[in-house]
Amino acid sequence: MANLRSKSNTPLFWILMLFLLLITLFPVYWIVVTSLKTPLEVVLPHPTFFPKTFTFQNYQAVLQSGFLGNMRTSLIVSISSTLISLVLSFCAAYALSRFQFPWMFNTLFLVWILLVKILPPVVLAIPLYTMFNSLGLINKIHGLVLVYQVYTLPYCIWMLFGFLKALPLMYEEAAQMDGAGKMATFAYIVLPMMRTGLVATSIFSVITAWDEFLFGLLFIRTPSLRTLPLVIADYIGEYETLWGNLMSIGMITALPILLFSHFVYSYYTKGFAMGDK
Amino acid sequence: MHFRRNSFYYFLIAPSLLLMLWLTVYPVLNVLMLSFFDYNYIADVRLFIGFDNFKQIVSSKLFQDSFFNTLIFSLVATLFEVGLGLLLALVFDGEFFKKKQFMTLMIFPMMLSTMVVSAIFKTLYHQDIGLFNYLLTQLGLQPVGWLINPSCALSSIILVDIWQWTPFAFILLQASLQSIPQEIFEAARIDGTRYPQIVMRITIPILFGQIMLVAMLRTIDTFKLFGKVYALTQGGPGNATETLSTFIYREGFLISILGVLQRLLC
Numbered sequence: 001m002a003n004l005r006s007k008s009n010t011p012l013f014w015i016l017m018l019f020l021l022l023i024t025l026f027p028v029y030w031i032v033v034t035s036l037k038t039p040l041e042v043v044l045p046h047p048t049f050f051p052k053t054f055t056f057q058n059y060q061a062v063l064q065s066g067f068l069g070n071m072r073t074s075l076i077v078s079i080s081s082t083l084i085s086l087v088l089s090f091c092a093a094y095a096l097s098r099f100q101f102p103w104m105f106n107t108l109f110l111v112w113i114l115l116v117k118i119l120p121p122v123v124l125a126i127p128l129y130t131m132f133n134s135l136g137l138i139n140k141i142h143g144l145v146l147v148y149q150v151y152t153l154p155y156c157i158w159m160l161f162g163f164l165k166a167l168p169l170m171y172e173e174a175a176q177m178d179g180a181g182k183m184a185t186f187a188y189i190v191l192p193m194m195r196t197g198l199v200a201t202s203i204f205s206v207i208t209a210w211d212e213f214l215f216g217l218l219f220i221r222t223p224s225l226r227t228l229p230l231v232i233a234d235y236i237g238e239y240e241t242l243w244g245n246l247m248s249i250g251m252i253t254a255l256p257i258l259l260f261s262h263f264v265y266s267y268y269t270k271g272f273a274m275g276d277k
Numbered sequence: 278m279h280f281r282r283n284s285f286y287y288f289l290i291a292p293s294l295l296l297m298l299w300l301t302v303y304p305v306l307n308v309l310m311l312s313f314f315d316y317n318y319i320a321d322v323r324l325f326i327g328f329d330n331f332k333q334i335v336s337s338k339l340f341q342d343s344f345f346n347t348l349i350f351s352l353v354a355t356l357f358e359v360g361l362g363l364l365l366a367l368v369f370d371g372e373f374f375k376k377k378q379f380m381t382l383m384i385f386p387m388m389l390s391t392m393v394v395s396a397i398f399k400t401l402y403h404q405d406i407g408l409f410n411y412l413l414t415q416l417g418l419q420p421v422g423w424l425i426n427p428s429c430a431l432s433s434i435i436l437v438d439i440w441q442w443t444p445f446a447f448i449l450l451q452a453s454l455q456s457i458p459q460e461i462f463e464a465a466r467i468d469g470t471r472y473p474q475i476v477m478r479i480t481i482p483i484l485f486g487q488i489m490l491v492a493m494l495r496t497i498d499t500f501k502l503f504g505k506v507y508a509l510t511q512g513g514p515g516n517a518t519e520t521l522s523t524f525i526y527r528e529g530f531l532i533s534i535l536g537v538l539q540r541l542l543c
Binding site for chain 2: 089091113131
């Protein structure tokens, strides 16, 4: 506010800012630096703030450990679960926002999927495991994609529902008056106007699936099919001192999202402003 | 007639509805039903026992510990995240040099996946070669058993969550702060109101709804705590960091998997 705004050019403000950035970014700096240290330097009792010798050997070791297969699983799973969710949720959200189903179905459905979002996923995990087990979907990539719909579908429906509610109806009315059918209005009028909403929604859906841990832990048994968070958890648990490798996997996992941070940030504020309505 | 005319909308909602019925409604009903039965996984026999399961669970020490740990974690983490987020939003209020870039940097922690964050802190918290203990000894203080001392393991995990999720509270509150009309603050300033009073009497009351919303979102999310505990402490030392989710994972899942395995083998 006014008081602070006038302060914003004083040295004190910038010292505070530097301090905040230090706390926020130090762990990120630490992961970068540690991933570039030699395995010996990592386990020194006196941690070094800067690598004595730069090395990419951690990255090399990680790439040779079959890690690319895990990366591929992660990519396939997060992209395909997002695509499925996006198509299904866009249709569902459109129907929910434009049509009143009988017996208060709209409210019931939206409240139910909100409850699913609130529910700890571990509660659903046991019956889902039994179900998937009897269908032979355990330890399969498509099984994982399917079960991720539990997270991504409710999320996408709510978010797109918010965007669709905010879209003025007059374009659709005009199209209908010009004789366009429901299908044509949906495909040629609504879909192009929802581009921002769809991009914002898909970003968060991809991040959710990329970061998911619990279902991956339960539904995947073969090491080569594991997603990146599972590989990281393995490293944390089993190879206590291979920190260099651990940090390079962390870096590779975090990099795609950090590179788009600016993009994510602008969509985040936008998405939330819309999704909450 | 109604259906034929609007069949398009039914057609649109059908896939999502069916998928959600199958993936969420059925499992929830299944869990609810099973909770009233004594289910022997090995023999696959069910026996109706009413509320006995609930009584048994509620009286078990491990459940009580998990429940209180989750409650403490959720309350403390939410309180700090919302409080610090609000302070940050106030610091970032107004315009200054490269504000947008700074804000993007400030939200890095929440964009890292939980496992990456856990990995970083696992190295920082290490008893012998971790950075935190090194800094403490350099300052002439006693090293702390961050994750291995039962009395501070939960706090250490809370600290990780605060580091990761304060940015979430921060950007949401910052966005709502920006949307407050500036005239209100100018009027207050002209009337000679001091800055702390402006914050306490104007900013916080206006933002109250948003603050509550963010607090609610964080409470819901912190209540599900699983990944950090799994990666950092596995619920230990003792039961010091056992949470409801890890409790369910351990009790329900591992045991039922064992049951299924045993049935397959027999």
